[in-house]
Amino acid sequence: MAWAGKTNxxxxxxxxxxxxKFEVLSFMNHQALFQKIASVLAKEKEVSLALHQCxxxxxxxxxxxxxxxxxxxxxxxxxxxxxxxVGDPTDHTVIDFGKGICGQVALSGETYLxxxxxxxxxxxxxxxxxxxxxxxxxxKGDQLIGQIDIDSHQVDRFGQEDEAFLKEVNQLxxxxxxxxxxxxxxxxx
Ligand code: SME
Numbered sequence: 001m002a003w004a005g006k007t008n009x010x011x012x013x014x015x016x017x018x019x020x021k022f023e024v025l026s027f028m029n030h031q032a033l034f035q036k037i038a039s040v041l042a043k044e045k046e047v048s049l050a051l052h053q054c055x056x057x058x059x060x061x062x063x064x065x066x067x068x069x070x071x072x073x074x075x076x077x078x079x080x081x082x083x084x085x086v087g088d089p090t091d092h093t094v095i096d097f098g099k100g101i102c103g104q105v106a107l108s109g110e111t112y113l114x115x116x117x118x119x120x121x122x123x124x125x126x127x128x129x130x131x132x133x134x135x136x137x138x139x140k141g142d143q144l145i146g147q148i149d150i151d152s153h154q155v156d157r158f159g160q161e162d163e164a165f166l167k168e169v170n171q172l173x174x175x176x177x178x179x180x181x182x183x184x185x186x187x188x189x
Contacts, residue, residue, distance in 0.1 A: 030165040033061045037169055041176035047183035052084035054173065058150075059086045067126065067151035071095065071102050073144060074188035080106055080147070081188045087151065090126040100124030102149055105135045109144045111163050115156040126151065134158040138170040145174075145184060 036057050044050040055068040069085025078097040082090065097106040100123055105112050114120050114133045123133075130151040138146040148166050150158065174180060 026161045029062070030161060033058065034165065034168060034172075036061070038172060038176075041172060045177070045179070047177050047179045048084050050177055051173070052086070054169065055084055055086040058169070064152045064154040064157050065150050066153045067130070067149075069149050070138075070146055071106075071149060072146040072184045072187055073097075073106060077188075078106075079188070083146070083183075083187055085149075088127050092124055092126060095124065101133055101135050102147060105137055105147050106144070109137050109139075111136045111167075113158055113163065115158075129153045131155040132157045134162055134166065136163060136166040136170060138174060140174050140181065145180070146170075 037054055040053045040057055041050055044053055051070055055070070059065050059068045067085065067087030067090075069087065069090075070083040071080040072083050073080055080095040080097070080102055082093040092100075095102050095106075097103050101112050101114055101117075101120065102124070104122060112133075112135045114123065117123050117125070117130055117133055130153065132152045132155055133150065134157075135147050135149045137144055138148065148170055150162075150166070152158065177183075
């Protein structure tokens with residue numbers, strides 16, 4: 001299973017400029033990690049266990065990915081429900097659409113990259129240690145079904161490489177976990 005890499009990177013759309021050495025390193029890390037996640041998903045078919053192992057694999061392998069978790073959507077109640085995660089426990093197990101970074105992504109269906117969470121006016125703090133956050137939507141076909149949420153204790157931790165990687169991870173999860181829709185239905189009741 002190959003990782004498609006910089007598919008959604010603006011820079012890649014603009015030109016064929018070569019990657020700088022930091023981007024090459026980051027690309028290699030993400031590519032190797034994508035293979036590890038693919039093997040987790042090939043082995044573990046129980047959805048919550050597989051998602052939890054994906055969170056752990058990502059958090060263990062990427063520097064300053066300090067909280068990694070999934071939220072899933074209930075389009076009727078307009079609420080997000082916390083699924084598997086690794087990191088500090090959070091009180092925010094249910095989030096209204098529109099509230100916080102996660103709630104904004106639930107409405108927009110677009111990645112949200114908060115370089116400095118202290119500069120955000122619509123942000124839900126899970127821990128005072130968190131300094132930056134990225135939330136990447138998860139789609140099954142055209143339908144927005146959830147999101148992966150990463151918090152870092154480092155300011156400005158995330159960039160386009162992280163976004164492209166996390167989009168590919170979400171896509172792989174949806175393709176590999178046949179039971180994901182049933183899992184979500186039960187979780188968000
Ligand atoms: N910070 C998120 C809330 C979820 S926690 O980070 C786990 C937000 O603003 O939506």
